[in-house]
Amino acid sequence: MWLPILGLILGIILGQAQILTIPAAYAKYLGVAVLASLDSVFGGIKAVMVGKYDSDVFLSGFFFNALLAFTLTFVGDRIGLPLYYAAIFVFGTRLFQNLAIIRRTLLDRWFPPKEMQ
Amino acid sequence: MLKNWQSSLTVAFVALGILLSVQFHTQQAALKELSSQGQEDLIKVLTAVTEKRNDLYMEKTKLEIQKSALDGASNQEQQLVKSMENDLALFEAFYGLKPLKGPGIVITVPEQQYLFNSNQLVDIINELWNIGAEAVAVNDYRITYYTSIERDPETWEPVINGTRLSYPYVITAIGDPQKLAVNIKIIGGTLQLMMYDYKMRIDIEQKTDLLVPIAREKTTFRMAKPVLNSQKP
Known part of the structure; x- marks a missing residue:
């Protein structure tokens, strides 16, 4: 798991170097896209832990969800409907679900449940 | 891997x-x-x-x-x-510290003539002051409050600030040329007496641009001091 963490650090450093700049007006859209990406990442970690990981599904979901969240928010702003609420709700809920599964899996791994008598 | x-x-x-x-x-x-x-x-x-x-x-x-x-x-x-x-x-x-220029008259005594001496020169200068001359010079000597005019004890010729003048005597006066030229020849005046009674040849010319030089003597106060308004009794 150390390699993805190194990748995260590398990504943060690259971002600090401001290789990519987004106009301030798009801050909200990017924020929702970040939430979608977090959901995908935690979903990927969960899938690895439960042994159901598929890299194609993961990578496509990662980028597609981020793009979809960004687009939803953008379109919602244009039509006067806060569609990003839907993205926040869905990705937020899934984020917590995935985190809960990861937590439980780790707990089971570190502290195996005792057999019922 | x-x-x-x-x-x-x-x-x-x-x-x-x-x-x-x-x-x-x-x-x-x-x-x-x-x-x-x-x-x-x-x-x-x-x-x-x-x-x-x-x-x-x-x-x-x-x-x-x-x-x-x-x-x-x-x-x-x-x-x-x-x-x-x-x-x-x-x-x-x-005080004659700056040269002056302007219109005026020039009185010239061209050659040595009978009876022209320092007294007549002083009379002419005083009459010029009286009829409105604003600056006067004799042979390039600026006449100021401190100018001394004496006569040579032997020849009676004019001596200004210790220097004996020589002919021709040229008296330059800045002022209204018309007024000066007319009034200097007033009946009973020095020039009228010299020109018509003594038949002396004296030229009077009106000029539009005359120059009166700076005074050659320096005015200095050794003992006298100015009294300021606040020091008046």
């Missing part, structure tokens, strides 16, 4: 890191923009800016008042300096 999930997860984490970092910068920039701030924040900003504007306006008014006061003082100072310069120029002209 890297496991399949490690490589793809690493790619996603790199992208996530970039997104997080970029979002952080974007959000910081957005917070600085007025359009992204809440109503309360905008009211605070507006209040602060209004107070600042009022302070600056008061400061500007204060500075304008100071400036106008300084301008007034400066104008007064300039007027005082100008007045003092005028006074100085007048004193310098009066």
